[in-house]
Amino acid sequence: MRKFIMLFLILSFMIIPTRSASAGVEIMDQTQRLHDYGFWFDSDNIRRQEFIPTLSNFTTLHIYVIKTGSPGNVIVEIRELGGTVLGHQEILEANVPSNDWLIVSFTQFSITPGTRYRIYVYSSQDSLSSANRYAWIWSYDSTYCPRCETDLSAHPDYDYSFRTFGVGIDYASDGDFDADEQRVAAKIALELGLNPSEFDLS
Numbered sequence: 001m002r003k004f005i006m007l008f009l010i011l012s013f014m015i016i017p018t019r020s021a022s023a024g025v026e027i028m029d030q031t032q033r034l035h036d037y038g039f040w041f042d043s044d045n046i047r048r049q050e051f052i053p054t055l056s057n058f059t060t061l062h063i064y065v066i067k068t069g070s071p072g073n074v075i076v077e078i079r080e081l082g083g084t085v086l087g088h089q090e091i092l093e094a095n096v097p098s099n100d101w102l103i104v105s106f107t108q109f110s111i112t113p114g115t116r117y118r119i120y121v122y123s124s125q126d127s128l129s130s131a132n133r134y135a136w137i138w139s140y141d142s143t144y145c146p147r148c149e150t151d152l153s154a155h156p157d158y159d160y161s162f163r164t165f166g167v168g169i170d171y172a173s174d175g176d177f178d179a180d181e182q183r184v185a186a187k188i189a190l191e192l193g194l195n196p197s198e199f200d201l202s
Contacts, residue, residue, distance in 0.1 A: 046121070047160065068135075
C-alpha cells in the first residue's frame, strides 16, 4: 500500500506540460559546426561567409579560429549584402584562442529572418609569414545553406565554421522533459527510501 501511495505521488508530480518556452533568452540560430581545414586571413585577405537567420535580431557570433604567433587583433563584421555594416567588433589578440571557438559579442541589432547576411573576418595587420597568422576553419563537405556564398567562389561546397545567436524563445523538447522527469522521480524515490528502478517511467 505504501509503495502504491508513493507511486501515485511521484506520478502526480510528473504530470507537467511536455513543452515549455522561455522568452527573451539568447539562443543559437544558425550553425556550421564541421571543420576540416582553414584559410588564413589578415588585413588584406578578408574572409566572408553568408548566413540566413530565422531570428529577427543578432547578439553573438562564434567562429572557429587558429592563431599562430602574434598576428594582431581580429576584426569581425556583420554586413548586409549591399555592404552596410550592422555590427563591428575588434577582439584583442590576447583574447583570441590558439585553436578554439572565438566568441564575439555584439550590441544587439535587428535583422530580417530569411534574408542573407555576411560575416566578414580579417585582422588588424598584414601577415608577412605563416609564423604570425590567423586561420578561419572551414569544412569542405558542408551541407549548410546551398544558397549561402563565401569568398571561396571556386569551392561552392565549402563553408566556414560558425554559430550565430540572438534573443528569442527557447522551447524545451519532450526529450529534455523526459530526462528531467526520470531524474526527479529517482530523487524522490531515494528520499522516500524506495528503489528508483521500481518507478521507471520510460
